[in-house]
Amino acid sequence: MRVLVTGGAGFIGSHVVEQLLARGDEVVVLDSLAAHVHPVRPELPDGIVLVAADVRDADAWRACGPVDAVCHQAARVGLGVDFGDVTDYVGDNDVGTATGLSVLHEQGFAGRIVLASSMVVYGEGQYRCPAHGPTRPGPRVVADLEAGRFEPPCPGCGQALIPEVVTEAAPVDPRNVYAATKLHQEHLCGAFAREHEGTTVTSLRYHNVYGPRMPKNTPYAGVASIFRSSLERGVPPQVFEDGGQRRDFVHVRDVAAANVAALTAAPPVPGAVNVASGDPHTVADMAVALAEAMDGPSPQIVGSYRLGDVRHITASPARMQSELGVVATVGFTEGMIEFATAPLRM
Numbered sequence: 001m002r003v004l005v006t007g008g009a010g011f012i013g014s015h016v017v018e019q020l021l022a023r024g025d026e027v028v029v030l031d032s033l034a035a036h037v038h039p040v041r042p043e044l045p046d047g048i049v050l051v052a053a054d055v056r057d058a059d060a061w062r063a064c065g066p067v068d069a070v071c072h073q074a075a076r077v078g079l080g081v082d083f084g085d086v087t088d089y090v091g092d093n094d095v096g097t098a099t100g101l102s103v104l105h106e107q108g109f110a111g112r113i114v115l116a117s118s119m120v121v122y123g124e125g126q127y128r129c130p131a132h133g134p135t136r137p138g139p140r141v142v143a144d145l146e147a148g149r150f151e152p153p154c155p156g157c158g159q160a161l162i163p164e165v166v167t168e169a170a171p172v173d174p175r176n177v178y179a180a181t182k183l184h185q186e187h188l189c190g191a192f193a194r195e196h197e198g199t200t201v202t203s204l205r206y207h208n209v210y211g212p213r214m215p216k217n218t219p220y221a222g223v224a225s226i227f228r229s230s231l232e233r234g235v236p237p238q239v240f241e242d243g244g245q246r247r248d249f250v251h252v253r254d255v256a257a258a259n260v261a262a263l264t265a266a267p268p269v270p271g272a273v274n275v276a277s278g279d280p281h282t283v284a285d286m287a288v289a290l291a292e293a294m295d296g297p298s299p300q301i302v303g304s305y306r307l308g309d310v311r312h313i314t315a316s317p318a319r320m321q322s323e324l325g326v327v328a329t330v331g332f333t334e335g336m337i338e339f340a341t342a343p344l345r346m
Contacts, residue, residue, distance in 0.1 A: 002026040003263060004067040006055055006100070007074030009033060009042045011213050011345060012116065012206075015256035016071055021047055023260070028064045030055060031074065037215070040346045055096035061103035069112040069263050070104070072097065075185075077118075078178060078222065086177050093181035094188070101192045110198030113189055114262040117203040117272065119166075119248075121183045123173030125313040127161035129154040135161060139175065145305045150241045152311055163246060163312035165280075168205070168272040168319055176308035186272070193270070200268040204258055207276040207315055211252030211335065212342035224249070224339060227287050231296035240304045243284025246312040248276040251330035261324040269323045277328040280314035289333060293340035 003020055007013040008029030020027050028049040033041060044050060053060030055074045076085075076092040097115075104113075129135040137152030144150075151160050174180045189201040210224040227237035258275045281289075287299035320326050330338075 001068045001263075002028065002066070003069045003071055004028045004030060004064050005071045005073060006030045007072075007116075008048070009044060010037065010073060011215055012209060012252055012255055012259075013071075013073035014042070014213055015211075015252050016073065016259045017045065017048060019256050019260045020263075021045060028067060030060060030064055038345070042345065056091060056099050058099050058103050061100050066107060067109075067111070069114070070100070070109075071114045071259055071263060072100065072185075072189075073116045075116060075182075076178070083177065089177050089181050094184050097185045097188050101188060105192070105196070110196060112263055112268060113193070113199065113201045114259055115185055115189050115201060115203045116259075117186050117205045118179070118182045119205050119207045119274070119276075119313050119315060120176070120179035120310075121172045121174050121186070121205065122166050122170055122313060123175040123179065124152060124310045125246075126164040126166045126170055127152065127312075128164055129157065129159055129161055131159060132156050136171070136173070137161060140307060140311070142307065145307070148242070148303060150244070150305070150311060163314070165314050165316045166274070167316045168274060175310060200270045202262040202269050203272045204255075204262060204275045205272055205315070206255060207248040207250050207274070207313075209252050209255050210249055210339055211330075212339075213252070213345045214339075214342075216344040216346055223283060224286060224290065225344060227290050227299070228294070228339065228344070231291060231294045234297065236297040237287045237291065237299040238302045238304070239284050239287050239299045240302065240306065240309070241311075242303065243282055243287070243299070243301045245283045245309070246280050246314050247283060247286075248278070248280045248314045249286055249332060249335070250275060250277045250328060251335045254326070254328040254330055258320055258324055258326045261326045265324055269319075273319050273324060274315035274317055275320055276315040276317045277330075277332070278317040279328075279332055281332055286336070289336040290340060293337045
């Protein structure tokens with residue numbers, strides 16, 4: 001199978017490429033190798049075809065030649081610096097995806113597309129009110145956050161809500177620019193599939209991915225990388241809010257395995273699939289586990305917040321397990337111990 005992996009030099013993409021090469025597949029990597037993502041040029045494995053160009057460039061997609069499947073990882077990730085990043089996010093994520101789909105259309109593509117989506121499309125996770133049952137909390141209010149009231153209340157009665165896991169059937173509610181672009185990517189790919197017989201799109205909604213080659217010291221780095229950088233400097237990790245935010249930390253090798261399964265599963269698995277470990281932890285749990293693994297200073301709860309963040313978001317991995325046949329293999333403690341010394345992307 002000849003597979004195009006966009007962003008194949010990046011964090012998750014490079015692990016997908018490794019696993020595809022190990023299967024004996026032919027891999028084409030489309031990656032801009034942009035300096036803001038790769039200050040140091042990454043080492044790329046032998047045996048790939050590299051097209052070093054921007055996903056917003058139609059000729060770059062054409063240079064990749066005909067392929068049997070597309071694994072679309074290239075994206076601008078995280079919350080970025082502030083809303084001023086909006087055009088960069090829309091350009092890299094929405095325009096880049098639209099450009100690729102237009103080229104696939106002109107090539108008569110009729111294969112699988114696996115899209116790197118994100119749990120951020122759900123906004124806040126699933127909640128239950130003791131009085132009203134399943135409930136969707138409203139947008140976070142600055143006055144509540146400033147006062148240290150981080151748990152979302154029931155919009156009907158004001159009681160504290162009980163967080164639950166989300167399934168793929170949960171309503172989407174993107175609450176920041178990055179989330180909006182990821183959902184738009186899903187919609188664009190879905191529209192392509194509906195108009196191209198033989199095409200299946202699997203949108204993998206990643207939860208908090210960590211592991212070797214995670215980006216380091218950028219505005220787009222994940223929280224695990226930020227905490228590790230602090231610990232390497234001998235500085236206590238600064239944990240926002242009260243540290244009670246619940247997340248599902250899933251190892252990058254398990255995420256890559258889900259991508260390969262989505263490219264190869266028989267029958268194909270269309271639609272959204274949560275990619276998660278099924279073993280949620282708080283952000284404070286993660287900071288403590290990493291500090292212990294690195295024998296560093298204890299984390300500090302600082303009470304700061306980012307308005308675009310959500311309080312709790314954890315998922316059911318049932319569809320990933322039953323239809324893709326992928327079960328997370330790297331446990332939380334084991335993964336944090338490995339991550340403490342794993343090579344990061346500079």
